[in-house]
Structures are given as C-alpha cells and as structure tokens.
Amino acid sequence: MEEKPENEEEKGAIHNIPWAFLGDILSRLDAKSLKRCECVSKSWLSLIRNWDFIHLHLKRQLPCVVFLQKKVRRFNYTLSTCNWENFAEISSQKFPKFKRRRPPLLLFMGSDNGILGLYDLRNKKVYLWNPTIKVSKTLSFSPHSELNHSVLGLGYDPFTTDFKVVMVSCPVEKGVIGTHNLFKAGNQVGIYSLRSNSWKTMAMPDIFSDFEPYTSDIIIYTSLSCSIVVNEAIHWKICYRNSLYHDQLSLGIVAFGLRMENFKLIKSPQIVEGSHVKKLANFSGCLSFFTFDEVQVVEVWVMKKYGDSESWFKYLSVNLLSLLPNWVGRHPICTPVSFLSNGILVISCIETGYWCWYDTKSKRLENMCRRFGVSDFTTYVESIFLSEKGENFVACD
Structure with missing residues (x-):
C-alpha cells in the first residue's frame, strides 16, 4: 500500500x-x-x-453464484447467494424497493467486481447493486433510447477504476422478435461512466466488414442473456446469417474493450450451429460457451488464446439423458443454465424444479436443491465497491 x-x-x-x-x-x-x-x-x-x-x-474473496427468484403474486424479487462449490445458501435478500410505474420485469445484464447490473424491461431502468454491503444506484436509460430495442452490458475498467454500462440500441422495426440488427454499423451506443455519472454516445462501427459486399444483408439475432466479462472486455452472444443463405446460422461474439471502448467480432468454430449455443461463460479466465442440441447433448468450447478464433477447442461433450439419475424424473425436461469458471456445469430440470450441478473435472454429479420461480442466474464475488454512498447511491434495507 x-x-x-x-x-x-x-x-x-x-x-x-x-x-x-x-x-x-x-x-x-x-x-x-x-x-x-x-x-x-x-x-x-x-x-x-x-x-x-x-x-x-477483491482478489482474496471466494466467488459465488446468485439466483434471481420472482414471486409472481407480490411482484418482488429475491436474490439468493450460494457457494459455488457446494451451492449451500450464504444469504437471501429482497431486491431494493424503488419507485416504479409498473411491477418490474428484471434480468441480469452483467456482473463484475462485486457489482450486479440489472435492467427492468417494463420501466426502462438500469440498477447497479452491491448486495453484500446493500448499496444500489438507479440509472435511467441513455438519452433517446427509451423507445428502442436495446441490449446492455456491465464491466469494470481497472485502468480508470471505473464501472461502465454499455447499451447498444436500434429503432423498433416491424418484423420477427429478436431479429433487430442491434450491432449494425451506425446504430447508437450509449456508454455510462459511474465515475462521471453521465452517458456519452458513439456510433456502432462496422464489425461485419469481412462480409462485404453483403454486409447490409446480414441478419442478426440477439439474445437478452447476461453479458460476460473476460480479458477486460464485455461480451455478448449473437447469431447471424447472410440473407442469401437462410440455412447457415453462425455464432458470433461481440466484444467491447473497456479501456479503449472499441468493438470487435469474435468468430466461433465453423462446425458449431449458432442456434444450439445457450450462453457465454468465463472458464478459468478464458472465453467459452456451451451448446445444447435436440438430443440433449451439451458441448463446452473454450478459447485457449483470447482473440484467436483458431484456438477454440472442445473441452467437454456429455449427454444429459445418460448423466442425470432417476430422481429428476423419468423423462425430464432439463437444460444447462451456466458453465462456471471452476468447471461446474449447472443444470435445471424445469418440470420437477430440481437443480443439480456436474463437476466436469471430477465427473461428479450432485443434487443442488429444488428452486421455483428462478428468472435469472449469474456468478458473483463479494466486494466493497460502491461503498461510498454519494452520487445518488442509496442504502438498501
């Protein structure tokens, strides 16, 4: 010091x-x-x-996982924090009460350095929340984005010691839901700085320049899943295809460098079907993702050298039907939810409410618990960031 x-x-x-x-x-x-x-x-x-x-x-804190659970009748949310090795519950607390026009519809937009980022789809609000020290901050959406379709991400820039929220938006257009070309060149990008407590805007660059002369014909499918921070960059999962080739759907990973505030497209292995990709992950500091197909086979892919699309390799392939025991039901509808940095695959069985985890290193499967009403799930590490309750921060009950 x-x-x-x-x-x-x-x-x-x-x-x-x-x-x-x-x-x-x-x-x-x-x-x-x-x-x-x-x-x-x-x-x-x-x-x-x-x-x-x-x-x-922060470096000396053990990571954990958090479940965002919704009670439908009361329209409130509970955050359950659990140990990420045995999933024993550490704490449980209600999401802070804020003034809202309508009951909230919350999803995680990101998690980094002990801060959870959530966005309310109904009320167009963004929340930064440190549940450990019970301090939160409410953000309005960036200027001119309230009527737009948007995707958000959260990350911490260690160079400027600043948390940044990134919102990529495009005008609402008629068409199939989920096909908005959010990452099309020229679209609006809002960047919020916690240090300055302000938004600034920039135009989305052409990250699909390699597809010329058909760049304008690319159709992008964007998911609302939680962003992932790896190598000091925020990452979102997209699927894209050229309108001339309707049967070729590819996975793309859009990265936003927090220090230089630049975008780039990271390509996935060509043999991966984009529609099978469930979620991005951070595996031991490496960018990764997992797929899930019609026959319930899970594959985990890991990028050994960040930014090098040739360094992708298949880390795991496992069939859930043969993996899961009888206690989840005879014909369970199960789905992988997350792949954690310690190599644990989290699985949810929708019909029975059971959650379980599979340690890919020891090949051990454990029943976690029964959880109903889980609306989202992400990783978390306790910290004292946002401990200074200035700049419109509020102490939560």
Whole structure:
C-alpha cells in the first residue's frame, strides 16, 4: 500500500500493528466485516477506501453464484447467494424497493467486481447493486433510447477504476422478435461512466466488414442473456446469417474493450450451429460457451488464446439423458443454465424444479436443491465497491 494514514508515525503503526501488516489482515475479511471496520478510526477508513486495498480485498474473496427468484403474486424479487462449490445458501435478500410505474420485469445484464447490473424491461431502468454491503444506484436509460430495442452490458475498467454500462440500441422495426440488427454499423451506443455519472454516445462501427459486399444483408439475432466479462472486455452472444443463405446460422461474439471502448467480432468454430449455443461463460479466465442440441447433448468450447478464433477447442461433450439419475424424473425436461469458471456445469430440470450441478473435472454429479420461480442466474464475488454512498447511491434495507 503506497498511501499511508494521516497523522501516523513513520513506521505506520496502528495499535502497534505495522501498517502493511494491518492491510494484509483486513484484506482477508469478508465484505460485511470490512464495512464494520471502517468505523474503527479515520485511518482505518482511509486504508479501506484506498483503491489498491479494494483490489487486493477483491482478489482474496471466494466467488459465488446468485439466483434471481420472482414471486409472481407480490411482484418482488429475491436474490439468493450460494457457494459455488457446494451451492449451500450464504444469504437471501429482497431486491431494493424503488419507485416504479409498473411491477418490474428484471434480468441480469452483467456482473463484475462485486457489482450486479440489472435492467427492468417494463420501466426502462438500469440498477447497479452491491448486495453484500446493500448499496444500489438507479440509472435511467441513455438519452433517446427509451423507445428502442436495446441490449446492455456491465464491466469494470481497472485502468480508470471505473464501472461502465454499455447499451447498444436500434429503432423498433416491424418484423420477427429478436431479429433487430442491434450491432449494425451506425446504430447508437450509449456508454455510462459511474465515475462521471453521465452517458456519452458513439456510433456502432462496422464489425461485419469481412462480409462485404453483403454486409447490409446480414441478419442478426440477439439474445437478452447476461453479458460476460473476460480479458477486460464485455461480451455478448449473437447469431447471424447472410440473407442469401437462410440455412447457415453462425455464432458470433461481440466484444467491447473497456479501456479503449472499441468493438470487435469474435468468430466461433465453423462446425458449431449458432442456434444450439445457450450462453457465454468465463472458464478459468478464458472465453467459452456451451451448446445444447435436440438430443440433449451439451458441448463446452473454450478459447485457449483470447482473440484467436483458431484456438477454440472442445473441452467437454456429455449427454444429459445418460448423466442425470432417476430422481429428476423419468423423462425430464432439463437444460444447462451456466458453465462456471471452476468447471461446474449447472443444470435445471424445469418440470420437477430440481437443480443439480456436474463437476466436469471430477465427473461428479450432485443434487443442488429444488428452486421455483428462478428468472435469472449469474456468478458473483463479494466486494466493497460502491461503498461510498454519494452520487445518488442509496442504502438498501
């Protein structure tokens, strides 16, 4: 730690504890305990709010997973936080109450460095929420995007120590739902900076330039799944095809570099059918995705060298029908929900409400629990980011 507390002697000791040693001890605490330590003294508060310390603390926290569950009759949401190795519940809390015109329809837009990004499709609102320290912030959609079809992402830029929300929009057009060309050249992109508490706009570049002279004929299918942050970039899954070749649907991954604020298209293996791809994932720091076909075979693909489309390799192939035991039902309708960084495949059995997880390294299958009303799922790590409740942040009950 370069920054030392004010009015401390040269050795930097507090209560006879060397300053560097104290920082090392505090960085190993959980986020809730660390928040209580801010009240000890101004010196401790100064240390805990130091950016170097915040990043050190984050690196030492164990990751977890979160379920967003909806109670239909009451129109409220509960966030259930679970250990990502055995899925034991760590905590459960209600989503903060905000002033809304209509009951919310919430989905995760991203998760990074302990901050969850959610968007309300009905009320056109974006929420940044740190459920560990119970602090949140409400954002309005970027200017001129309220009547548009949009996809969002959240990421943390370590170079500027800033959280950024990216919203890609296009005008609402008549046609098949989900075929809006959000990533078409010239479309509006809104970039929100938490540090400056403001939006700025840019035009989407032509990331499909390799498809000339038929660039204008590309049809893009965009999903509303949670974005993934890998290698300091936000990633979205799209499927695309040239209008001249109706039977060729390809997977594309759109990346937004948080530092340079630039877009690029990452291509997938040609043998992968775009319509089979369920979700992107971060596997041990590598960009990955998993597929699920008509015969319930799951395949996991991993990009060994980031940005190199030739480095994709198939990490796993498993048939759910042969994998799942009898307790999920004789003919269960099961689907893979997520592939975690530690190599665990999360599976949901819709009819029975059972959730289970499969450790792809040890080949072990475990029943997680029965969960109903799950509307979304993502990974999470506890942190003290957004601990300063200024700039319209609110403390949640």
